[in-house]
Amino acid sequence: QLQLQESGPGLVKPSETLFLTCTVSGGSISSSRYFWAWIRQPPGKGLEWIGSISYTGATYYNSSLKSRVTISVDTPKNQISLQLTSVTAADTAVYYCARREVSAFWYFDLWGRGTLITVSS
Amino acid sequence: DIQMTQSPSTLSASVGDRVTITCRAGQSISGWLAWYQQKPGKAPKLLIYKASSLQSGVPSRFSGSGSGTEFTLTISSLQPDDFTTYYCQQYNSSPWTFGQGTKVEIK
Numbered sequence: 001q002l003q004l005q006e007s008g009p010g011l012v013k014p015s016e017t018l019f020l021t022c023t024v025s026g027g028s029i030s031s032s033r034y035f036w037a038w039i040r041q042p043p044g045k046g047l048e049w050i051g052s053i054s055y056t057g058a059t060y061y062n063s064s065l066k067s068r069v070t071i072s073v074d075t076p077k078n079q080i081s082l083q084l085t086s087v088t089a090a091d092t093a094v095y096y097c098a099r100r101e102v103s104a105f106w107y108f109d110l111w112g113r114g115t116l117i118t119v120s121s
Numbered sequence: 122d123i124q125m126t127q128s129p130s131t132l133s134a135s136v137g138d139r140v141t142i143t144c145r146a147g148q149s150i151s152g153w154l155a156w157y158q159q160k161p162g163k164a165p166k167l168l169i170y171k172a173s174s175l176q177s178g179v180p181s182r183f184s185g186s187g188s189g190t191e192f193t194l195t196i197s198s199l200q201p202d203d204f205t206t207y208y209c210q211q212y213n214s215s216p217w218t219f220g221q222g223t224k225v226e227i228k
Contacts, residue, residue: 045221046208046219046220046221046222047165047208047210047219048219049216049217049218049219060215062215062216063122063216064122064216096164096165098164104170105153105170105171105212106153106212106215106217107155107167107170107210107212107217108155108165108167108210109167109170109176111164111165111166112164113163113164114164
């Protein structure tokens with residue numbers, strides 16, 4: 001059974017760059033069956049799609065974050081990474097990685113448990 | 122961006138009740154809508170996709186309907202495990218956007 005596990009620093013200072021990883025177990029991230037996504041949820045608020053990456057490495061970003069976001073894959077480590085630059089308090093959120101099946105259009109059928117990132121000095 | 126608006130924000134109901142949550146899109150999204158259930162401290166769980174298709178393993182008391190701009194999620198008989206928060210998500214056009222959530226609480 002494929003599982004997703006996010007990891008990150010927990011606390012990031014304003015203006016710094018946030019790095020998160022999502023480790024995929026039970027399957028290969030290079031499978032042509034899946035795309036991968038990062039989605040976040042500020043405390044007490046709704047969900048925001050950040051961006052996605054395909055098995056070919058093609059990336060798709062939310063226009064509201066595009067200038068600050070980079071999503072990449074590390075195939076040998078079976079990981080998906082998120083880099084978010086120039087963070088502010090508004091970037092405080094639980095960050096989830098999620099899976100989209102290629103055949104299933106753009107909804108997300110499997111999610112990690114999320115990792116809380118707090119931006120504070 | 123397509124704005125998704127859920128109503129009500131909070132719904133009070135009892136075990137066994139039939140409840141309906143509405144999700145309205147700012148423009149037509151055809152049938153490209155998903156519903157998720159999220160319990161506190163947990164990741165969202167996919168319930169419904171393509172407006173009315175039940176995800177594998179989801180109880181049949183959950184159903185979805187609608188097209189265009191108005192959609193509903195119905196729980197035919199509320200169970201104790203169902204008292205939590207529900208989100209809709211459109212995937213008609215990027216960026217994929219979510220509703221603000223509907224919390225189903227015990228009356």
